[in-house]
Amino acid sequence: MADLVAHGPADRRRLCVPSGVIECSHESVELFVLRREIGSDRIEIWCLRHTNTVSAELRRYCCEVTDTQWLDDVEMGAWRGLLTAHSRLIAQLDTALQGSQGISLPDYEVLVHLSESEGGRLRMCELAESINLSPSGLTRRLDGLVKAGWVERIPCTEDRRGTYAVLLPDGRARVDSAAPDHVEQVRRYFVDLLSRRQLAELAKALAPVGAGRGG
Helix, strand or coil: CEEEEEECCCCCCEEEECCCCEECCCCCCCEEEEEEECCCCEEEEEEEEECCCCEEEEEEEEEECCCCCCCCHHHHHHHHHHHHHHHHHHHHHHHHHHHHHCCCHHHHHHHHHHHCCHHHEEEHHHHHHHCCCCHHHHHHHHHHHHHCCCEEEEECCCCCCCEEEEECHHHHHHHHHHHHHHHHHHHHHCHHHCCHHHHHHHHHHHHHHHCCCCC
16 A cells, blocks of 8 residues: 555545555546655656546656645635636626727727826837737737727837837727726726725735746
8 A cells, every 4th residue: 555645636635545446536536646755856656547437547657856846725725816816807897898988908908008108109019018918919909909090100210120109189088988987897896895904915915926026
């Protein structure tokens, strides 16, 4: 009998595994990854894949020990919570803004960045960095805004290879029109769900992440 510890989200119980076949009550789980230290620098990796019954195929591998620091329950909860909250919030805000104003959240974001910049214009590279888009992605995004008459592209006089994205009067009017609805939607789907203390703590907690302080 080999006393193994399950790792990963599938199962974290200690399991006693005989050679050959393992019985498991988790019929919906497709894969277990189990490990056991067999020395100071070696571990066994056991991979178990479910069949159509409650038995599973058992395979054993040996590999070098790595210094990977797997996420514990608290860390995994924070990480997945952030991803889930972000994706759902952005989807809700995009749907709401398109429903009330007929403009997508990504397009509105571009217009806001331009409206807040000096002279209502930014170099394409600066705008792409500020909204975390590749140059090609920003080009495609701007195509629709240019076609709508909200933004124009003009050559950069300081650098012939550069281009400015410039907010046009109709684009600024579009931002002014959509802003009240957007703020109300941000309050409805985010701000009003948290207390003032929670908002302050969240802003403080996310500050180093937003600043890109990871090693």
